[in-house]
Amino acid sequence: MTQTINKIAVLTSGGDAPGMNAAIRAVVRACAFHKLDCVGIFRGYEGLIEGDFKPLGPRSVKNIINKGGTFLKSARSQEFRTKEGRKKAFEQLKKENIDALVAIGGDGTFTGASIFTEEFNFPIVGLPGTIDNDIYGTDVTIGYDTALNTVVEAIDKIRDTANSHNRLFLVEVMGRNAGSIALNAGIGAGAEEILIPEENLGQDRLIESLKRSKKSGKTSSIIVVSEGDQIGKNIFKLAGYIEENLNEYEVRVTVLGHIQRGGAPSCYDRVLASRLGVSAVDTLLDGKSNIMIGISHNQITTVPFSEAIKSSNDLDLELVRVADITSI
Amino acid sequence: MTQTINKIAVLTSGGDAPGMNAAIRAVVRACAFHKLDCVGIFRGYEGLIEGDFKPLGPRSVKNIINKGGTFLKSARSQEFRTKEGRKKAFEQLKKENIDALVAIGGDGTFTGASIFTEEFNFPIVGLPGTIDNDIYGTDVTIGYDTALNTVVEAIDKIRDTANSHNRLFLVEVMGRNAGSIALNAGIGAGAEEILIPEENLGQDRLIESLKRSKKSGKTSSIIVVSEGDQIGKNIFKLAGYIEENLNEYEVRVTVLGHIQRGGAPSCYDRVLASRLGVSAVDTLLDGKSNIMIGISHNQITTVPFSEAIKSSNDLDLELVRVADITSI
């Protein structure tokens, strides 16, 4: 991996996240800064296999820093999971004289990148782009901050209407295996209860807790439910259960869904994405590969792909306590 | 009804809507302008029966014009549907020397107001406050414009992520009997399909239409579904049906729910509410009663309660054509 780097490609893969465009822009402009050629690959590993490439200069990425989604598009690729698929991908890269790759995505993206870089000794660095903040080795992922704001703004609107008596609102947010979005956005939104997969509150304790809230003078409640939570798994069933067992409440359901993946990225996500994108090119020029670039203690950091993909679901107990206290 | 008016009460009733606070503020300040006393009644007709009153001066309503919901709160009252309940309400009004009432709400509110004003010869004017825009005699209701913006902003975020191939998004919006929100917000959001109760598209024609879209080069689609639409009634079932019958698509569901009732009111809703609130006091001072004040052709207008509550579900055929053409 000591070959000179003259041409770098960039792709986005997996679920898209706000700030991916800002990261692509930073990679492209860092290439221009270092007088390297830059190539955009459309539709992730699928486009890599098909050779769906386009040269990108500094002006190609104007007016995208503020756009959600990814202009390079994203896709899941079955073929890249096969040795043959990856071989085609490698040949496409060679044909275009591409020397290195920046892959923006989540753990699936890094798993593929890691296999590929080991098989073909091809330099790749990864950037963590996912709203789920479930990547080991970085304090935050690109898109997470924006997703939290989106959830909180949505619940703020529900709060306006929650003044009516005896209303209870269930709001389902993303997070299949981890309740990070639910916990943070639940605190930010001032939710009365937060149901997350890591803590299995259970239906009975939920009902008990809601009864206590009612007694303490609360006339309405907002409950944030992570989609991966056991009792929240079918949020409409949960709504029915609460109505039956706490018959003084009308229960209303909101399922935020993919709203959480979009939107103009927050300033934080744009700055983070810009820093990581600039650093990705620096890192490749330093001869490094098979690593993800992250942020830790507000400093740029790197971690091998093999570490990054151990997803970390450690529940932040300080935050759980803050949630409990501030919803008193 | 020719008694002098010295003291006016104001209440909000039914589902709340953005701009209700702006309307209350305008009523309160118009009273101050005309040197009348003003009283706020909390929790609609329920608070009226219970005498849950508070004097309101111009400074009582500062910093509320931009707030969603209603600071007077809203409630449904079973008791006001009874003669006894209404009698208690009348006595509360007399006890406080209240000479007239402004009732802000929807058709349920006006039905109650109409019965009451006829029974007790008590002056009431109504202001249309509901996101549903289903009141006869006014071009728009307070809150409708804000709700449309809320829906469109939510779908804009989904659009960011809809660039991925083969994705189809179902977004459920409010509107049990009328598809006004779905139709307007669907056009505004650039939805590919809009399912409304007035038009029963049916599952088969929906599938046909989606197949045509696909052929015409569309790689993803957003479908806005009014909660009252037949085939959309259970949106998760509809999602399953589409996945089965158009197996190339992953279908994702968003249920906006009560997000649509909240949020800071749009400028339009605030100006409308201010105009109607000022006019409500003018109208009572003119000795009129048993009417709703609305807006028609951008002019203040009045309509008897009896007319206002004939809800009008006429489908706007020009808009249906615009939706069809612009989603081509």
Added chain:
Amino acid sequence: MTQTINKIAVLTSGGDAPGMNAAIRAVVRACAFHKLDCVGIFRGYEGLIEGDFKPLGPRSVKNIINKGGTFLKSARSQEFRTKEGRKKAFEQLKKENIDALVAIGGDGTFTGASIFTEEFNFPIVGLPGTIDNDIYGTDVTIGYDTALNTVVEAIDKIRDTANSHNRLFLVEVMGRNAGSIALNAGIGAGAEEILIPEENLGQDRLIESLKRSKKSGKTSSIIVVSEGDQIGKNIFKLAGYIEENLNEYEVRVTVLGHIQRGGAPSCYDRVLASRLGVSAVDTLLDGKSNIMIGISHNQITTVPFSEAIKSSNDLDLELVRVADITSI
């Protein structure tokens, strides 16, 4: 002007306005609906003269309905004001077999269009796209509603901080000749004073009014100033004058500037733009020309260019009264 129309061009000209993209999209898709060819002209009349054209199909305008600005760009053209320039423009249209034109913009745009259509007997219809709402023959222009929301949202943020005692905020908004934005957004934002060109309040009466506000218990004030207002003309001087003559206040200034021209269009602006764009193609197919399409009483209407460009500055006295009463 009875030739068959097979190919329609569309351009945006003058200051841009949110919703212009939605209007372009509707024109393009209406052309597809009627099986007509459609051509986009970049940079307004300048691009028309230079032949800066691009064929547009229904997929060319995807994902733009929610974008501010105009993807066709806009420019002012000196050359189009000359006979020679317009001749070149006509030749470009003929060379491309373009049969008719939709011009989206303000009075300058329509003045040019009117001269051109008369000189060359070339069919043109105009759509009113400007945040200023100063076009005769339409109740509202595309972009106006969005601009009002932008102003109101900005002032809402100032209101949060205005609770501190003895603060006075001056906010300059657009409107050189007319105070329409200031008056509506001022009511919507709950401003204490609104300074507009049509009413020349004068510095002394402003100071008197602020003294009265103070006495009535107001501890802070927000004043919306139209850029065309006499005493507001230099807003920093006005701030100094108030500080000197009302020495209990700290005065803070915000100049909103071009923020008001951008932003994602409101639902209203998108629906309006969609309706007008569809109607533009209908109207050209009906053999009409030299007219602007507008909206009046929520119905599509047309008005000759010669009428549209008589800008109408009639002050809405009902609104002035509402502003006075609600800021009491």
Added chain:
Amino acid sequence: MTQTINKIAVLTSGGDAPGMNAAIRAVVRACAFHKLDCVGIFRGYEGLIEGDFKPLGPRSVKNIINKGGTFLKSARSQEFRTKEGRKKAFEQLKKENIDALVAIGGDGTFTGASIFTEEFNFPIVGLPGTIDNDIYGTDVTIGYDTALNTVVEAIDKIRDTANSHNRLFLVEVMGRNAGSIALNAGIGAGAEEILIPEENLGQDRLIESLKRSKKSGKTSSIIVVSEGDQIGKNIFKLAGYIEENLNEYEVRVTVLGHIQRGGAPSCYDRVLASRLGVSAVDTLLDGKSNIMIGISHNQITTVPFSEAIKSSNDLDLELVRVADITSI
């Protein structure tokens, strides 16, 4: 300072910042959690001197987490700078049996708190609430993240309209002594140039840089100017200078002003404020005083007031490089 703590007071002082309400709420609810009494002090040290107090329970702070500003209001107090003033303040605290104080604000707030706690041996902890992020001992201050989002959203709107050729936009943001807002929001907004007090670019180099941008194909530019920057000091003069010396550009000015202090707080600011508020009560119960609670490496941390008020203007050179590269 080993007395038992039974009653804690909380105040906000200095310029207000989004998230202050969330911090107050967390203090109040943490008191309830620990079965302590809690008292709100209105208008900062001024209200402390005057005894403008109000008992606060968990329900007193409902529905404020999402509100900008501070419901306890803020003020500057000359009297608290005098020994006599502080003595009165101490007597008010004793009279109400208040045992400790949480002061939310910036360096002025902490300077006062530090003198007071030393003079009267009265327990105080501080929370950093200011949009300026200029407090030593915390990575971020409450309100900073929201202010960055506000600036970036405003500039996004300007970007929509910047597509027109030959336009240059100057946007003034807050930051008298430090360019932290300008640098971060400038990167986030994709500004072409960022003028900050720490780097004195100078007019000539600015003009040179703009000429290079033009040559590199940029057709419009957005320049973020910190209010403390030398050449930006009078932004209208700077605009004139650029128009004269780069005569191909029309220059437009926006002065954001106090918009930056308001707005609903971001999720980050709400969570941060909640964590710090909970920790403030913990810290007082631990018997500590004369310190500020901050966040460092995403962990709660404390720093003596004497350290916190050494404002730190170290320019983040990594960010300056990111700004330079990404605006290439």
